Amino acid sequence: MLTAHEIRFGYFADRPIIDSFSDDFYPGEVVALTGPSGRGKSTLLYILGLMLRPDSGSVRLGEEPVSALSDGPRAAVRAARFGFVFQDAALDATRTVIDNVLEVALYRGLDADEWRDHAQRLLADFGVDLDPWRRPGQVSGGQAQRIALVRALIGDPEFILADEPTGNLDAATSDLVFTALRARADAGATVIVATHDPAFMVRCDRQVQL
């Protein structure tokens, strides 16, 4: 279980954009973080994903207050237990599609070759029907987001965090993304999505309004 406890955070000390936020996120559920722009959805997502430290309060995995860890251990937790989907895929344009998918293996201290076959199967499952040696600049936006989704899922993370994962996608690709996240939640993962997409929100197990 991922627990946010009394989290307060602001880019300026006197203007917190998140104040006293607490919630528990359980395995098997897909949670939508919703609210108007500027309310801190993405910021909260990055705090829950251990990329930002809260000014006060804590993020816990089970009973462990992981947000208080130093950079190295926090990065290790991110690599081993979290998967991330960013708003614009955030692929490395200089590397091949397959290199992008396999990047997380390095941060887990694993040889990427161990995941190569699995990555190619996942890409095929997600309809990325293209030469995996292509570079991200040679694929469409929808395909790029699917590649980013495969990158987030390949290590079977316990927690999947997605920041506006369907923001620039057509309905069919959006559906594919939700279906993939739903399937992982059903397999025991915790999925938290920051989204403005009403169609996406209503399909989630619950919504957290900010």
Add this chain to the structure above:
Amino acid sequence: MTRVPIRLILREAVAAAKSQRVASLATMLVVAALAGAVLLTAGRVAGIEHRVLSTIDSAASRTVVFRLEGGAGVDPSVVQRLATVADIEWLAAVGPAQDGVNAALPEGKRVPMRMVWSTDLSVFSPAAATPSPVDSPRVFLSDQAVSEFGLLEAAGAVRPLTGVALPVAGRSIVPEYLEQFEPLTLIVPVDPLERVPATSADGRGALSMIVARFADPYRIEGLLPTVVELIGADSRDKVQVGRSGSLAELRDVLSGQLSASNFTIVLGIFSVLVLVQAGILFALVLLRRRDFGRRRALGASQRLIVTMLVAQTAFLAVAGAVTGAVIAALVLAIGGDPLPALTYFLAVVVLAVLAAVAAAVLPAIVAARREPISELRVP
């Protein structure tokens, strides 16, 4: 905490370097150009210095002449004693002059003859170092001595006035320190070191000169007192030490000045390398902010980011420095300039890599501190 094996970090560094062709090429070119510049300037000077110093060393600055005044009481066994001094590369002892004549012309011109004992007689004549075919001392003559004895060639026999005829075995060269003994006639005993004859009635010989060549010119001054002690003269006043002081001083001056000049050049060029390389990497970090933000978000620690960037720079710097060194060596060789020692090449390559790595550390730390949220969020 996850420890990423160094093998995987290096593989990622190489892959990243290959994928960022422009930045990688710029890094390699800068390192190659500056390593090459060091070798073509300071390296060339080092090559010249090496050649000049070698010339000085091989000429005379390592050679010391000990003149023994009459009655110094030093016999030829001194060769065996001094041969135990590790820093002495070569030595010879020359006996007093005794008149001799052409054996075929008993009334011919008298020419001074001297016994010689040495650790390596080939210095005087290659033939002198070979075993004697006859059980008799052999004689080697300088060109002038051949003429003085009235010989046409260095052949035949000469005879000391107080002894038997000795075969002439060949010509001898005349080293600078023996020029004073011209016309030079050297008598080589049958076994130069083991059958050292006593040449005086009381069993102690009377050498007139000992010549020693030391391995290291810088250690000569410190060793001289020990060597004089080992010579074992009746009185130290009877041992006059002579060396080519001017050459030794010239060697010190050249070595000092050229080294100082080289150091300035190398320091200047490597300072430029650090600045340019740091500039390139800062530009790379700014251009690839999202890349570092993404890596951080996906689980790369700050330490891993720094290590990867430094490893990537080191990989490119090695390739650049080796390329620069090879090109510089070719340019020097084609131009007929002396090449510095291989260790100099290696030192320049290592220094170039270290300078590039040092230049990479600060930009790498800046890259590692990129916050994922500020790089990955789309406004």
